[in-house]
Amino acid sequence: MMTEVAIEAIGLHKSFRDVHAVRGLDLAVARGEVFGLLGPNGAGKTTSLEMLEGLVSPDAGQIRILGLDWRHQSAEIRTRIGVQFQSTELDDNVKVREALEMFGSFYPKSRTAAELLRLLHLEDKAEAYQRRLSGGQRQRLALGLALVNDPELVFLDEPTTGLDPQARQGLWDLVRQLKSEGRSVLLTTHYMEEAEALCDRVGIMDRGQILQLGTPRELIAGLNQPSVAEIEFPGAAPEAGPFALRLGMTVEVKENSWAVPLSDAKQDLQAVLHCIEALNLPMQQLHVRRASLEDVFLHRTGRSLRD
Amino acid sequence: MSQRTLYLRIFFKQVKMGLVLYGREPSAVFWITAFPIVMLLALGTVFGGSTDAGVKLVWEQAAPQTRLDALLAAALTEQGAQIELASPAAAEARWKGGKLPAMLMGVDGHYTLRINSYLAGQAMQIEALVQEEFLVTQARANGAAEPARIPAVTQSPGGHQGGPYAAYLLPGLLGLNLVMIGVFFTGIVDVTLRAKGGYKRLATTPLPRGIYLGAQLCVRVIVVLIAGALLVIVGAAAFGIRNEGSYFQLALVQLLGAACFISLGFVLASFAKTSESYSGIANLVFLPLMLLSGVYFSLDGAPSWLQRLADGLPLTPLLQVLRAIFNDGASLTSQGASIAIVAGWTLVLFALATRRFKWV
16 A cells, blocks of 8 residues: 555646646655645646645546545545645634534544644634634644644645745744654745745646756756846846847846846856946946746746746 | 444534534524514514504594594494594694505595505505495484495414414415525525635545535524424414414425525525625525515415416415415325425426535
């Protein structure tokens, strides 16, 4: 029964009327791995997740979850996975403890409400109505409901969207704990720093496909441009054509700044500064930062993640 | 734990949770439990819950009463009318107040009956009585033979419940409650839960849909039976009306009605994406059902095409059966035709509901 692969998906396709949401998704998530599916809204992350969760059946392709097949072993898969959605999903009048107990009753074996409340730091909210919880508390409750059956594999759909930094940090700690307990996690996010902080491996998704797959470090290293120079201007950023041509570098023009990927920070930076001086550009500030997954995405798709 | 024990445990837990959640929703408790009781007490009282509600008549008299006036007053009082004599100024003030359906004016045979055009329907009864008693008065004044009256016998159509309007209303409210629990307390919940992704979340758990839906049905049946029982108790306490038939059969008919209208709620909900659009659809169906099916009054005066239409709706035959049992002590077997119509609707709506129901 035990298999080393938590999720295996081959050639998944899904269309809704005229939208081809997922176009040939291949994915393998190992046991104990935290895998992040990254991409902007509309990239096909949620549809991919829903196919893997057994909510939507793919038009083509194969899925095995914990070595099992949705078509024949759906009941068993459901008892062994946990799912968290991004939106609130409960009756407003249900209390935190009741929700945990109710979801617990669906499974042959479940963790006690007390244990989960402690894990989620929601002990003092046990008798609170769900509608009275803060955004962070709601997300923690939703995560708690996903963990009620002690699942081997947990799906988290944008677990920290809309949370303040402190609440986000709290959820990150919980996800790290899941990993330390040996659970497999598949999460979607459009926060690159979240993926870098939590995921063993990430898949960058756009237009229904995974464009690139690897550890965050590999992906960034794969750019061959480990640093980025950000050149800020006092007003709107000027036309970058002459600058790029002269240096032979790509320049991303933002509202008030340019981002220039550097292959070799020491050499390229000198060239950049020289060129700025030669063209007499009205530069206000210059930062050099480490390249991020955001830059990987930009490089692969030519688009910014938050567009 | 065996699968069956697990499922039973889930079912009971769901039913319990559903009842608790219902209790925490004050608007649901009001509309399903309190509203029918309020309607019964209010309408039952206004439209003759008690027997002493005779005709009230304001009589404007500008001059002192004559013998003829006294004879008319006596004849009216004999028929249960309560007469209030008023001076022209006081009578005019009452008339301008706008609440009088009709007012008698003048003395000594020179009478005028003033009818409020807005309330002509209510005035009909007063006018008929005054006209009739004026004939009697003239006969008595002339020493002629009094016109004979056709003897009237007041009884319920089934001949059992000799009760007041409240007895007609109560089974109507029992039926209306079934529509409300289906169209509002089922449909709205269904739409909101689907819009919020609540169903989707449940679909990722091993909870079987049949058990979930069965429990939801069970919660609503319990709620509506309790509300019905309370209504019957209030009817007995306030108006002395009681169930002439079998309580078991009454409950069975309510069960059939609940199945019919809860299915209707699910069908309607499947056409709406948000609770806002749902309330439009729901009212479009609810209002005609409420107004055309004879909940509050008989539709006998309506155009016959409207009556034929109403007869085909599920609520009309359901109320027919509820009234036959409750008021006339009829047995279910004597109501085959009406039950067949309700059952037919139930089958169609149930099939549609299961076909259109979606978790995701």
